[in-house]
Amino acid sequence: xxxxxxxxxxxxxxxxxxxxxxxxxxxxxxxxxxxxxxxxxxxxxxxxxxxxxxxxxxxxxxxxxxxxxxxxxxxxxxxxxxxxxxxxxxxxxxxxxxxxxxxxxxxxxxxxxxx
Numbered sequence: 001x002x003x004x005x006x007x008x009x010x011x012x013x014x015x016x017x018x019x020x021x022x023x024x025x026x027x028x029x030x031x032x033x034x035x036x037x038x039x040x041x042x043x044x045x046x047x048x049x050x051x052x053x054x055x056x057x058x059x060x061x062x063x064x065x066x067x068x069x070x071x072x073x074x075x076x077x078x079x080x081x082x083x084x085x086x087x088x089x090x091x092x093x094x095x096x097x098x099x100x101x102x103x104x105x106x107x108x109x110x111x112x113x114x115x
Contacts, residue, residue, distance in 0.1 A: 008041065009041045009062070009063040010041060010065050010108070011043045011045060011062065011063035011065070011067070012025055012028060012029075012042060012044050012045070012067050013044075013045045013046075013051065013054075013060075013068050014047070014068075014069040014070065015051050016047065017049065018071055020070070020071030021070040021071055022046075022069075024069040028067075028069065029044070043060075043062065051068050052094055055096070065108065067108075068086060084109075085101055085102050086101075087101035088100060088101070
């Protein structure tokens with residue numbers, strides 16, 4: 001982390017195989033470019049595989065925080081933007097490690113939802 005979390009660097013990751021995630025990435029880039037304070041601290045990575053299959057060493061660790069930009073499905077499909085931490089409370093049926101959650105960035109999550 002950077003000292004006192006001043007200007008933490010953020011890595012945005014999306015998959016080339018996920019059109020929705022790619023669109024989210026593009027739109028988020030448009031919003032970020034409007035904020036000159038954030039722009040120098042943003043890095044981008046476009047994975048060739050689906051994000052759910054990325055694990056450990058395959059993920060660049062060059063940032064203070066990482067945002068995975070992807071589509072999600074629900075029983076009642078409707079357009080909605082959600083923000084949540086990655087990980088698994090229990091088993092890892094869809095990837096990752098069982099019983100492992102990543103640290104949250106509530107200030108960033110709040111800002112993204114309210115923007």
